[in-house]
Amino acid sequence: MTTTLRPTGPLQQADDGTLSRSYEVCVNSRPVGVVRVGTLRARGRPLGTISDLRVDEADRGRGRGTVAALAAEEVLRGWRCDRIRVSVPAGAPTALRLATALGYTENGHVLVKDLGSAEPAPPPPAGLEVRPMTEAESARWIAADPGRAALLPDGPATAGTHLHVAVRDGVRIGHLWTGRRDLPAGERVPYVWEIEVVEGERRRGHGRALMHFAEGLVRAGGGDRLALRVDPANTAARSLYASLGYRLLSSDYEKALY
Missing domain, CATH: 3.40.630.30 (Gcn5-related N-acetyltransferase (GNAT))
Incomplete structure (x- = not known):
């Protein structure tokens, strides 16, 4: 047959x-x-x-x-x-067996949080400010990574995009890029494309503060869910998201086509 x-x-x-x-x-x-x-x-x-x-x-x-x-x-x-990604839903052993049998390897976890009613965010670490990127900052930031330019065809004006920087005592220590993305099931949801805190400022609550800020943006826009993708090997990030109430939605598996 x-x-x-x-x-x-x-x-x-x-x-x-x-x-x-x-x-x-x-x-x-x-x-x-x-x-x-x-x-x-x-x-x-x-x-x-x-x-x-x-x-x-x-x-x-x-x-x-x-x-x-x-x-x-x-x-x-x-x-x-030249690459293919499949998303294996959490708790789907048959789909997982098929993906691994066909040579796909795990390279990302998609997490989601149902935000529900607004909750007051804890105060940010002392001296921390989160503000929009200036036009000059966003131009330099996008130019630093060709992949960002592909995903932001209209720069910071790309529909649904928000670009912010984290500043502590006047020094830039991180950034946050939020927008929207289609989940594997086709639902388009608010999404954290990038969140980063510079090495010397990590483990001080700045990443947590940026996530609370992102959730506030979603609620202000009338949304009730926020999704993101994390490297399975990044145990510190996974621990942070778990403590914030994010749950595994699916695991991404990829395969290179030759």
Whole structure:
């Protein structure tokens, strides 16, 4: 029997140039499941994504999902992707086994927090101020990393973007970049793209203060969830986010296409 993908609609292109398309997974033209492929803006070539891969229960255990994932990879090769990311939901052992069997390796955790009602944030460390980046600061900051320019096509004016710096006693010690991003399930939510505190100022509560500031921005804008991505090896950051009430939504696994 032959497993193939059949488009269920036209190729979609978003305003930022990213692509997406949904397919039926078919066995000898008989639909047995679905899968969605897409791209994300990234440094260099677009980053491919495979999501919402599902096979009907009666057709599971026969390799349909594996063949569908490999076929989706071929679609993304045609879209000039050289890397693919799949997001494995927390508590999904079957999806995890499939990803690892196909050569994907873990490289990120997506965390989310339901903000609920507004809570007064604790006072920031003495002398700490969080303020918007100036035009000159944002220009230098974006120019320092080509990947930022790709994700901020209109600079600090990119829709939904907020760029802030943390200053302690007049000295810049960190920055915060917040905006919006699509979660693997397709929900677009407020997102922490970057948060950083310089090495000599860490472990003094500045990162916690920046996260409280980010949550305040979301609440002020009428949002009730905040998501971010963390390196699984960054134990200090993971500990901070856990203490703030962030929970694991999914784990990102990536694979290089050759």
